[in-house]
Every structure is written in structure tokens, then in C-alpha cells.
Amino acid sequence: MTVDDRFSQDFRGTGDDPPLGTRNEIVTGPVSDWATDFSHLEPEWAADPYPIQDELRQRCPIAHTDRFGGGWLPTRHEDVAAIAYDTERFSSRSIIMSNFRPPREVAPIGGSPPISSDPPFHHDARRLLLPAFTKTAVARREASTRALCHELIDGLAGQDVVDAARDYAQHIPMRVIADMLGFPPEDGPRFRQFIENALEGVNRPPEERMEGMEQLFDYLLVQIRDHVDHPRDDLTTYLIDAELYGRKLESSHVAGTMALLLIAGIDTTWSAIGASLWHLAKTPRDRERLVAEPELLPTAMEELLRAYAPVTMARLVKEDMRWNGVDMKADDWVLLSFPAANRDPEQFDRAGEVVIDREVNRHAAFGLGIHRCVGSHLARMELRIALEVWLERIPVFGLDDPAAVTWATGQVRGPRTLPIRIG
Structure with a gap:
């Protein structure tokens, strides 16, 4: 079988929004009541979701919306965890959560295994990826990541104001993931386009989203062909050659997993680095302490992950049911807000505060249940190195204009523009 035989016939539409999905009208615009009409795409949610989540947790802990064809938003840690494990x-x-629901027939594999997979397939698909994300494997990437961070800061020399999101944070996971997959490092700007379409473009017309997904998978097919012709020691060649149940992975499995690593592996870490720098820029006390006590950084990093967890995941209800006092319908969305769970005062003391020396911190920034982030060691390494190098090279900095900071909409929240004044 040639590469075209294996990877062209069923390559299209292997993303999270396959063309066969059921279309649901998206209702946009101002929210009338967050308890009955929530929308994670509105600007006030992107700018500061925490007061909204806190109010819902007190008034209506499982909010509902008719947008996107119907969905639910639990805000208590207990409820988020229960759904994540169920x-x-x-x-x-x-x-x-978008204007498409993939047909039930795509389960248990889904379009982007293993994150889109249900048991029992999920366990085996996840196990395939574990060797690439062990602490030992991640440690081998630390030196190159540190060198990249220094290179990026060298490029900021002579500037009084820099965009820490666009000029620093985003480039770190882009390069790391490109190196892992064996993609050209100069393709970073294309990765950003793929990410914005997949994660921030859910309000676009379905045809535009499909066009964006086709561009992503066209790109992946080019990379796969190149790896088949020129195998090397990277994750793409590994996936092409990997076997499951005694045979090579289906082309859709390979492509979907590569898309997952490219998109989720970049945006989540980019967002975490940016949010951490935003906090330190606006909180001189914490910045000064970390500069004076660099050994505190690993502890502080976990608190920044808790307080500014970037990721919210979606699930689909399997069958009509009564769940914790609400009537869920089959194929209703459920948004698992790990950021909301991380700020539940029933779970964390001083939940709404950032306590950089917090010692007990079992946060859910990397998710809960079987889908807990397989790349958590990698993300932690990138975040730690990014902050270490920045604080070493730029110990004095602050927000240039707080009103100029913008945040991504959708399910991965982080700064998209972050003007920081140096010195």
C-alpha cells in the first residue's frame, strides 16, 4: 500500500468537526442570563470569566444554554470531576462545543484520538503516546527549549514595550511541538492559523470551518508523505509505523492524533505561559519574590496553573437522563470548566486568590479522569523554562496598558496580545 493509498482516501474530515456531523444553529450576541443563556464565546467571558463562574456557583451551579443546540456548564469542582470520570x-x-455534533458512529475512536476516544479504545490509543511524554523524554528537550527562550529574548533587545504573547509565549510550544513531530520550524505562523480556526473559530459558518480543517489536513498529508519518503526519529514517523491490535494505525487515527498534538499541544501551553507573565506583570509583589527566590518557581507555577487554568473540555450526553437536579437530553453538550473547578472555595482555601507559595494544590488544570493531559510533563517543563529565562533576563517589567491585553475566546483561554513594558 502506498502512502497515497493509506492516507488520502479517508484523510479528509478527520478533525473534531467531521462533515457528517449534525448541524446546529449557533445563537450569538449578548447573554441575557448566564444561568440560562451562557456563552463561552462572548467578550466578557473571554476578558474575565471568574466573577461569572463564582456567581453561577452560588446561584445556579449547573447553568444551561440553548445555544449550540443545547448545553450545560457545571461550575462546582465536585460536578466537573463527576462528569470527567463518568x-x-x-x-x-x-x-x-461548536455548531457540529459528530455522529455517534465515530465513537469510540473519534476524530482526534485519544482525546476524542471513549473506553475501551481510549486506553490503548493513549498508551501509544505515553513513551514520548515521560519525564525522561521531556528532560531531553529542556536544553533546546532553554536555548530557544534565550534566543527569543535576545530578539526583544532594544524594545521598551514588547508583546509577550506574540513575541515570546506562542513561539515556545510552536517550536517544541514542531521538533517533536519533525515539522519545519518556520511553519509556526501556519500553526497559529490552524489553532485559531479549530479553537477560536467555532462561531464561523460551518463551511469556513471545514475549509480550515481541510487546510490543516492537507498540511499534515504533506508532512506524512515526507516522513514516509524520509523516515526519522520523531513522533510522526513513530505514529506512521505504530501498530494497534496487530495492524498499523488507520490513516484517520494518525492524522487525528497529529492534529491533536499540533493544536492542543501548542495553544494550551502558549496560554499558560502568557497568563503567568500577565499575572507577574500586574502583581509586582509576586514578581519581585520570584526574582529573589527562584527556588519557589515550581510551587508558584502550580498556583498559576490553578488560578489561570487555560482549558475547558466538552462532553456529549449519551442518553436522556436526570443528573444532579437537571434534565439532560441525549447529545446535549456539557462544558467541563477546569478553570471553574479550580476556583471552587469548597475545594481550595482562598480559591479566588493567587497564593504563589500554596503548598497543597491538587488542581485540575490538566484535566480529570481518563483524559487527563498526556503532555502534562512537557507543558510543565515549557512553562518552567519560559518563566525561569524571562525572570532571569527581564526581572523588572509591568503591563504597558492593561486595557490593551486581549484574551482568546472559546475553550482555551490565554492572552493573545500582552503589551509589557520592560524596566
């Missing part, structure tokens, strides 16, 4: 009643076949 694979019998909630499916992961689509993890992005």
Missing part, C-alpha cells in the same frame, strides 16, 4: 453517561467523541 464515561458511561458522557461521551468524549467531540471535545469542542
Whole structure:
């Protein structure tokens, strides 16, 4: 079988929004009541979701919306955890709440295994990726990541104001993931386009989203062909050659996993680095302490992950049911807001504060349940190195204009523009 035979016939539409999905009208515009009409795409949610989540947790802990064809938003840690662990009643076949619901037939594999996979397939698909993300494997990338961070800061020399999101944070995971997959490092700007379409473009017409997904998978097919012709020691060649149940992975599995690593592996870490720098820029006390006590950084980093967890995941209800006092319908969305869970005062003391020396911190920034982030060691390494190098090279900095900071909409929240004044 040639590469074209294996990777062209069923390559299209292997993302989280396959063309066969059921279309649902998206209702946009101002929210009338967050308890009955929530929308994670509105500007006030992107700018500061925490007061909204806190108010819902007190008034209506499981909010509802008719947008996107119907969905739910639990805000208590207890409820988020219960759904995350309940694979019998909630499916992961689509993890992005949008105007498409992939047909039930895509389960248990889904479009982007293993994150879109249900048991029992999920376990085996996840196990394939584990060797690439162990602490030992990640440690081998630390030196090159540190060198990249220094290179990026060298490029900021002579500037009084820099965009820490666009000029620093985003480039770190882009380069790391490109190196892992064996993609050209100069393709970073294309990765940004793919990310924005997949994660921030869910309000666009379905035809535009499909066009964006086709561009992504066209790109992946080019990379796969190159790796088949020129195998090397990277994750793409590994996936092409990997076997499951005694045979090579389906082309859709390979492509979907590569898309997952490219998109989720970049945006989540980019957002975490940016949010951490934003906090330190606006909180001189914490910045000065970390500069004076660099050994505190690993502890502080976990608190920044808790307080500014970037990721919210979606699930789909499998069957009509009464769940914790609400009537959920089959194929309703459920948004698992790990940021909301991380700020539940029933779970964390001083939940709404950033306590950089917090010692007990079992946060959910990397998710809960079987889909807990397989790349957590990698993300932690990138975040730690990014902050270490920045604080070493730029110990004095602050927000140039707080009103100029913008945040991504959708399910991965982080600064998209972050003007920082140096010195």
C-alpha cells in the first residue's frame, strides 16, 4: 500500500468537526442570563470569566444554554470531576462545543484520538503516546527549549514595550511541538492559523470551518508523505509505523492524533505561559519574590496553573437522563470548566486568590479522569523554562496598558496580545 493509498482516501474530515456531523444553529450576541443563556464565546467571558463562574456557583451551579443546540456548564469542582470520570453517561467523541455534533458512529475512536476516544479504545490509543511524554523524554528537550527562550529574548533587545504573547509565549510550544513531530520550524505562523480556526473559530459558518480543517489536513498529508519518503526519529514517523491490535494505525487515527498534538499541544501551553507573565506583570509583589527566590518557581507555577487554568473540555450526553437536579437530553453538550473547578472555595482555601507559595494544590488544570493531559510533563517543563529565562533576563517589567491585553475566546483561554513594558 502506498502512502497515497493509506492516507488520502479517508484523510479528509478527520478533525473534531467531521462533515457528517449534525448541524446546529449557533445563537450569538449578548447573554441575557448566564444561568440560562451562557456563552463561552462572548467578550466578557473571554476578558474575565471568574466573577461569572463564582456567581453561577452560588446561584445556579449547573447553568444551561440553548445555544449550540443545547448545553450545560457545571461550575462546582465536585460536578466537573463527576462528569470527567463518568464515561458511561458522557461521551468524549467531540471535545469542542461548536455548531457540529459528530455522529455517534465515530465513537469510540473519534476524530482526534485519544482525546476524542471513549473506553475501551481510549486506553490503548493513549498508551501509544505515553513513551514520548515521560519525564525522561521531556528532560531531553529542556536544553533546546532553554536555548530557544534565550534566543527569543535576545530578539526583544532594544524594545521598551514588547508583546509577550506574540513575541515570546506562542513561539515556545510552536517550536517544541514542531521538533517533536519533525515539522519545519518556520511553519509556526501556519500553526497559529490552524489553532485559531479549530479553537477560536467555532462561531464561523460551518463551511469556513471545514475549509480550515481541510487546510490543516492537507498540511499534515504533506508532512506524512515526507516522513514516509524520509523516515526519522520523531513522533510522526513513530505514529506512521505504530501498530494497534496487530495492524498499523488507520490513516484517520494518525492524522487525528497529529492534529491533536499540533493544536492542543501548542495553544494550551502558549496560554499558560502568557497568563503567568500577565499575572507577574500586574502583581509586582509576586514578581519581585520570584526574582529573589527562584527556588519557589515550581510551587508558584502550580498556583498559576490553578488560578489561570487555560482549558475547558466538552462532553456529549449519551442518553436522556436526570443528573444532579437537571434534565439532560441525549447529545446535549456539557462544558467541563477546569478553570471553574479550580476556583471552587469548597475545594481550595482562598480559591479566588493567587497564593504563589500554596503548598497543597491538587488542581485540575490538566484535566480529570481518563483524559487527563498526556503532555502534562512537557507543558510543565515549557512553562518552567519560559518563566525561569524571562525572570532571569527581564526581572523588572509591568503591563504597558492593561486595557490593551486581549484574551482568546472559546475553550482555551490565554492572552493573545500582552503589551509589557520592560524596566
